[in-house]
Amino acid sequence: MSSIGSSTEVVVVGAGIAGLACARALREAGREVVVIDRSDAPGGRMRTDLVEGFRLDRGFQVLLTAYPEAKRVLDYDRLDLRAFYPGALVRWHESFHRVADPFRRPVDGLLGVGSPVGSLVDKLRVGLLRFELGSASLEALASRPETTTGDALDARGFGPAIRERFLRPFLGGVFLERDLRTSSRMFEFVWKMFSSGDIAVPALGMQAIPEQLAGALPPGTVRTGVEVVAAEPGLVRLADGSTLSARAVVVAADGPAAARLLGEVDPGSRSVTCHYFAAPRSPLGEPVLVLNGEGPQDGPVNNLCVESDVSPAYAPPGQALVSATVLEGSPDELDGVTAHLRRWFGAQVDGWRHLRSYHVAHALPDRPEPRAPRVRDGLWRCGDWCEQASINGALVSGRKVAEAVLADLRHA
Numbered sequence: 001m002s003s004i005g006s007s008t009e010v011v012v013v014g015a016g017i018a019g020l021a022c023a024r025a026l027r028e029a030g031r032e033v034v035v036i037d038r039s040d041a042p043g044g045r046m047r048t049d050l051v052e053g054f055r056l057d058r059g060f061q062v063l064l065t066a067y068p069e070a071k072r073v074l075d076y077d078r079l080d081l082r083a084f085y086p087g088a089l090v091r092w093h094e095s096f097h098r099v100a101d102p103f104r105r106p107v108d109g110l111l112g113v114g115s116p117v118g119s120l121v122d123k124l125r126v127g128l129l130r131f132e133l134g135s136a137s138l139e140a141l142a143s144r145p146e147t148t149t150g151d152a153l154d155a156r157g158f159g160p161a162i163r164e165r166f167l168r169p170f171l172g173g174v175f176l177e178r179d180l181r182t183s184s185r186m187f188e189f190v191w192k193m194f195s196s197g198d199i200a201v202p203a204l205g206m207q208a209i210p211e212q213l214a215g216a217l218p219p220g221t222v223r224t225g226v227e228v229v230a231a232e233p234g235l236v237r238l239a240d241g242s243t244l245s246a247r248a249v250v251v252a253a254d255g256p257a258a259a260r261l262l263g264e265v266d267p268g269s270r271s272v273t274c275h276y277f278a279a280p281r282s283p284l285g286e287p288v289l290v291l292n293g294e295g296p297q298d299g300p301v302n303n304l305c306v307e308s309d310v311s312p313a314y315a316p317p318g319q320a321l322v323s324a325t326v327l328e329g330s331p332d333e334l335d336g337v338t339a340h341l342r343r344w345f346g347a348q349v350d351g352w353r354h355l356r357s358y359h360v361a362h363a364l365p366d367r368p369e370p371r372a373p374r375v376r377d378g379l380w381r382c383g384d385w386c387e388q389a390s391i392n393g394a395l396v397s398g399r400k401v402a403e404a405v406l407a408d409l410r411h412a
């Protein structure tokens, strides 16, 4: 690492997508900015490891292409996005049942009419929900009364079959909790996104997203391998004992780390474990999400996909990359995961090779909430925990803090 120097106009602590989005907006406005991260590369929770020619995202993760801020900030063409099938395969009673978005896959949706994943009335309710959310503005959704996702589903009359077999594992995989206690506003936002865009990954892995943001900054702006141990108005203290002063310090760390730096209440964490396997061929043969419709009594895996069916670059030629996600979970449960997958896919699983397991202790903030960007004069904050627990929320938060800092610098 080259020397950081002792002062700059704005220092951003954290090179996740929130910090990078903030830095980019500041640079575009002509401000001098340095981004510091303790990790070995930018990206924060959006990193992809290259292991034996496989691209392993550090935990299964997707971009919803309808995210409004992502659309604004990212160049989707250059990310070469690869979309999932708009629907899912639900594992229930020893078979896989297709659930399709009836508006985007009308024929599959029609074939699913007799499936045991939900009654016809439930499927009509899905259509009504799509219509209701599709016609509401994001501002209107954000100001609706807030309950839990479970209460929001109850209020719309979803029956137990669709709720337990599809909605709970699907939304559980999105919110990283199966209790459906996530805010109803988040549920409505996410459902609107699913209804109006694709579920996708960049062809070369999720890290391509922060790389695109970092690539828009002048060389040397992002300094990695540097830990900040204290953030104060106009000053950060680094682990090596040196200090860096700035007119504005923006803490863009993840919620728990930011809480320590700022002396605030930790927003809590939702954890997840993702197990990757190399397979000689795909057990699915299509870019579809598989959901555990039986619940944990069937086995630990909540959702699964073959990443190389979505984007072939996730695996070397002639091989497939299987990703199995366990909510919370731990790398020690591998035997239980393999046994579960053998029940789903049979003896072919014996030919799969475990590549790596990622346990992400802080995947999402448990209690994100809108927080003003300003902590006090000269000290600012951003990140998904300050807005909404998603890629979109992190990007919005990064933009908002940049706008606030710019206004402050102009008036100072």
Ligand SMILES: Cc1cc2nc3c(=O)[nH]c(=O)nc-3n(C[C@H](O)[C@H](O)[C@H](O)COP(=O)(O)OP(=O)(O)OC[C@H]3O[C@@H](n4cnc5c(N)ncnc54)[C@H](O)[C@@H]3O)c2cc1C
Pocket: 013, 014, 015, 016, 017, 018, 019, 036, 037, 038, 039, 042, 043, 044, 045, 046, 058, 059, 060, 061, 062, 063, 064, 174, 226, 227, 228, 229, 252, 253, 254, 257, 258, 272, 360, 362, 363, 364, 382, 383, 384, 385, 389, 390, 391, 392, 394
């Ligand atoms: C497994 C997983 C699955 C997910 N799935 C989805 C999904 O499907 N869709 C979706 O929208 N979102 C998903 N998310 C959430 C999304 O990735 C995050 O909301 C987003 O990446 C948060 O970005 P951020 O910049 O706020 O924080 P982070 O990415 O956490 O960045 C914070 C940075 O601060 C740095 N830092 C912390 N403390 C210090 C310090 N003291 N000194 C220096 N640097 C420090 C860290 O190293 C890190 O790089 C998922 C996350 C995970 C982990």
